[in-house]
């Protein structure tokens with residue numbers, strides 16, 4: 001059964017990158033919000049008369065933290081009804097109904113294999129939640145890779161935080177692929193996420209691949225991984241943004 005709708009109130013909005021903001025939303029009905037890293041909330045935004053045309057889902061980007069405030073990282077979509085409302089009409093103090101947490105895109109009960117998190121853009125949201133949670137609770141794991149892709153360095157979401165996490169979290173490696181960065185200051189990888197995980201797992205060792213983002217990236221990554229011998233459901237777990 002789905003959890004009921006409760007009002008959420010925007011308590012802060014921060015710029016994360018051009019066209020991408022962090023929204024901090026409080027749900028006063030709860031003292032603290034219990035959720036599993038990787039889950040999402042559904043927002044009922046005032047953008048249409050029909051209820052089901054007003055619903056938009058957003059992955060929780062924060063880790064469970066014993067408060068009733070959740071963080072989301074949202075990209076403005078040109079012509080998108082929901083994101084234009086959130087970016088251009090909503091403000092601190094705005095309230096709307098929210099439902100959740102929902103979804104099964106969550107960590108295994110016991111992390112018994114390496115995990116490779118693959119994402120582009122705001123697809124990093126569930127992985128940030130998982131990584132902060134693993135780090136905070138020192139959850140045993142077998143090795144973690146975050147493979148993030150965007151066009152430009154300025155769109156590398158949570159870049160500093162993830163780079164710092166990789167320095168202090170044993171067994172965690174952070175890889176960034178920038179497809180259009182021209183600056184000579186960028187000495188990292190230029191290209192797409194696909195070549196990175198294909199190279200890390202060139203030996204085809206056992207691992208889970210969690211993939212999050214837009215459907216075309218998911219399809220390509222899933223196909224490439226299957227060509228490498230990995231199996232859907234066993235090794236490949238996807239969350240599609242649409």
Ligand SMILES: Cc1cc2nc3c(=O)[nH]c(=O)nc-3n(C[C@H](O)[C@H](O)[C@H](O)COP(=O)(O)OP(=O)(O)OC[C@H]3O[C@@H](n4cnc5c(N)ncnc54)[C@H](O)[C@@H]3O)c2cc1C
Pocket residue numbers: 040056057058059060072073074075076077079080081082083084122123125214239240241242
């Ligand atoms: C489980 C889940 C979690 C999600 N989490 C996030 C999140 O954390 N952050 C986030 O920014 N978004 C997230 N999304 C996407 C979000 O729900 C909306 O689809 C998105 O914000 C666009 O809404 P909109 O009303 O502005 O656009 P709409 O008016 O609904 O969009 C119009 C059309 O454009 C398509 N579209 C939307 N964005 C893109 C894109 N970038 N590339 C190609 N086609 C696109 C949509 O599928 C739709 O057909 C998530 C979606 C799901 C299902």
